Amino acid sequence: MSNYQTTVGIEVHCELKTKTKMFSNSINNYGGVANVNISEIDFALPGTLPCINEEGLRLGIKAALALNCTINKKVVFDRKNYFYPDLPKGYQITQARNPIGVNGYVEIEVDGKKKPIRIHDIHLEEDTCKSTHAEKKSYLDFNRSGVPLLEIVTEPDMKSEKEAMAYLEKLRELLLYTNVSDCKMEEGSMRCDVNVSVSQTENLGTRTETKNIGSISSVGRAILAESARQMQEIEQGNIIQEETRRFDEKQNRTILMRVKETGNDYRYFPEPDIPPYDLTEEMMEDVKRKMEVLPEERRKIYRKAGISPVNIEKIIANKPISDYLLGMEDINLVIASNLLLGEISAYLNKTGKMLGDTCLDQEKFKILVTKLDQKEINNQIFKEILVELMETDHDIEKIIDSKKVDTLSSEELIKLIETIVLANPASIEDFQQGKDRAVKFLMGQIMKETKGKANPQEANQILLAVLKKQ
Amino acid sequence: MSKLTKEEVLHVSHLARIGVTEEEIENYQITLKQLLDDVDKIKDIPINHGELLVTPVEHGAILRNDSDSEMIAFEEVKKNIPATVGNFVEVPVMVNE
Numbered sequence: 217m218s219n220y221q222t223t224v225g226i227e228v229h230c231e232l233k234t235k236t237k238m239f240s241n242s243i244n245n246y247g248g249v250a251n252v253n254i255s256e257i258d259f260a261l262p263g264t265l266p267c268i269n270e271e272g273l274r275l276g277i278k279a280a281l282a283l284n285c286t287i288n289k290k291v292v293f294d295r296k297n298y299f300y301p302d303l304p305k306g307y308q309i310t311q312a313r314n315p316i317g318v319n320g321y322v323e324i325e326v327d328g329k330k331k332p333i334r335i336h337d338i339h340l341e342e343d344t345c346k347s348t349h350a351e352k353k354s355y356l357d358f359n360r361s362g363v364p365l366l367e368i369v370t371e372p373d374m375k376s377e378k379e380a381m382a383y384l385e386k387l388r389e390l391l392l393y394t395n396v397s398d399c400k401m402e403e404g405s406m407r408c409d410v411n412v413s414v415s416q417t418e419n420l421g422t423r424t425e426t427k428n429i430g431s432i433s434s435v436g437r438a439i440l441a442e443s444a445r446q447m448q449e450i451e452q453g454n455i456i457q458e459e460t461r462r463f464d465e466k467q468n469r470t471i472l473m474r475v476k477e478t479g480n481d482y483r484y485f486p487e488p489d490i491p492p493y494d495l496t497e498e499m500m501e502d503v504k505r506k507m508e509v510l511p512e513e514r515r516k517i518y519r520k521a522g523i524s525p526v527n528i529e530k531i532i533a534n535k536p537i538s539d540y541l542l543g544m545e546d547i548n549l550v551i552a553s554n555l556l557l558g559e560i561s562a563y564l565n566k567t568g569k570m571l572g573d574t575c576l577d578q579e580k581f582k583i584l585v586t587k588l589d590q591k592e593i594n595n596q597i598f599k600e601i602l603v604e605l606m607e608t609d610h611d612i613e614k615i616i617d618s619k620k621v622d623t624l625s626s627e628e629l630i631k632l633i634e635t636i637v638l639a640n641p642a643s644i645e646d647f648q649q650g651k652d653r654a655v656k657f658l659m660g661q662i663m664k665e666t667k668g669k670a671n672p673q674e675a676n677q678i679l680l681a682v683l684k685k686q
Numbered sequence: 687m688s689k690l691t692k693e694e695v696l697h698v699s700h701l702a703r704i705g706v707t708e709e710e711i712e713n714y715q716i717t718l719k720q721l722l723d724d725v726d727k728i729k730d731i732p733i734n735h736g737e738l739l740v741t742p743v744e745h746g747a748i749l750r751n752d753s754d755s756e757m758i759a760f761e762e763v764k765k766n767i768p769a770t771v772g773n774f775v776e777v778p779v780m781v782n783e
Contacts, residue, residue: 234752235752235753235755236750236752236753236755241750241754241755241756242755242756242757243755243757249773250772250773250774251760251763251773251774251775252757252760252773253757254757254758254760254763255756255757255758256758259758259763261766267747267748267749267750268747268748268749268750269749269750269752270749270750270751270752271751271752272752273749291747298701299701299702299703300780301777301778301780347780348774349779349780350779351779352778352779353771353776353777353778353779354776354777354778354779354780355771355774355775355776355777356774356775356776356777357773357774357775358775481701486741488741490747491741491743491745491746491747492741492746492747493746493747493749494746
C-alpha cells in the first residue's frame, strides 16, 4: 500500500497568556479549586455583556505577525451556536468571517529540506468550561470558561507525520518565544486536531478529523495510525466517511466519536454584543515594536558567533537561557553558551533553581565570560567559584581574589615548564622519538605543579615549544 | 400550505437538544415554516446600493485593560444552579462518543 499519499492539515488551539479572560475580567487561571475565577459573563447570566480584553487582542496580532499573516484591521467577532453544558450561553464567541490573521506560513525543515506550511487563518475565541465525566454525571468547572484562545489553521500542506511534527515544534517555538502562550500540551494550554486523508491520485481523499491529541509525538503516531486505517478501508473497497475521531494512545489507533454539528449547523452570525473594532496604526506599531526577537533571528546571531549547530538547538530549546543571552553579542558567545549549557545547567538541575533565582546576574556573567575569554581564569577555577557566584552577591573580582585563583603569568608558566622538562630527560627522549606519552606525562606534571591553575591550551603550546628546543 | 419535513424538525430539535412528540412535530412543521418565511422577507431588502449596515451601534467596540479582576462568589452562583457537588456544577453526563 505504498502508492498512497497522506495529506495532513492541522488545527491548533492555544491559550493566551493574559491575566484576565477574553471577554470578562475574571482571572485567567484554572486547574486549582473549581469555580473561583468566575464572573457573571462566564456564567452567561442575563444582562451581561462581553468586553474585549486588549491584551488578548494584542497577543493575537503578535502571533499573526510571527506566523507571517496578513492582519485584518477590522476586528469582528461571530457567534458559533451549539448546545452543550460546557457553554451556558449556547454559543461561543469566535471569529468565523474575519479572522485576525490570514494567509501566513511557517517554514519547517525535515531531513534537511525546507518547506513552507501555509497558515489559512488564525482567529481569536473563548474557551469553554472544563468538564469531568463520571458514569452518570458530568462536573463543570467554569474557571476555564472564557479563557482566551487562539485557533491556528493550516492548509493541507503536510505530507507525512514528520512534517506535521516539525510544524508543531516550530509553531510551539514561535508561540513560546513571543510569550503568546505557554503551550503546555500536557496541561491542555495547547491542543491539537489533525485532518488526515489518503489518496492515490492528485486529488485529495476524504478527510477525517482526529481531535485533542495530547502530545506532538502522539500526533505523529495518530497520523500514521489513521492513514494506515484509511488505506486499509480503501483496499477493502470501503468508502472513507468524513467523521470525527479520537486517538487511543494505548491501542495506538483512532476511534470513531459521535458526529458533532458541522458547517451550517453552527448557524454563525455576527456577534451583536461586540461592535466591530478598527485596529489603529498606533496599536499595530506598538505591537511590532514590542515583538520579541524570534527564534530564527536568534539562530542567526548564534551561528554568526560560531556556536555549534547542536548547541544552537540546545539553547533555542531552553528559552530562559536564550533570553539570558539576549544583548550579550559583545562577549564570546561560544564560551557563554558552553558555561550555560554545561556547568551552570548542571548546577540549576541539581538545585532545582531557575537561572533568574540565582545571584549570577547578566553583568556578573559577562565579566566571568570575559575573564575566561582573556584567560585570566580557566575552567578549573570557574568550577571552584561557581557555587559562590550563584549563591552570593559578592563581587566577582573579590571572589577570584579571595580564592587566590589568579592564574600564573605567561612568564611564570614558561619558567615552570622549562624546569619540569629539564627534570625529565627520559620524556625529552620519548618526545624526540615521536612518543605521545611524553607530552601527556609532562602535561600531568604541569597541572600537578600548578594545582590545575594553568590554562591547559596555553600550557600545551608552551610545552611543545620547549620540547622542540631541546 | 407548505411545511417543513419531519426530518427537518427533528434535525432542529436535535441541535437544540429538545425532545419532541409526534404531535409537536406536526405543529412545528407548520409554525417553524411560518417563522422561516417571515425571516425570508429580509431577502427582499434591496442591498445593492449604499453601505451595508453591519451593526446598529454607532461607536466601535470598547477595549478593556487586562488588569483589574472582579470575581463573583460561587456561593452566590450556586443559588441558581440545580445541582452542585463541592465546588463543581453537576449536570447529566454528556460524552461525545
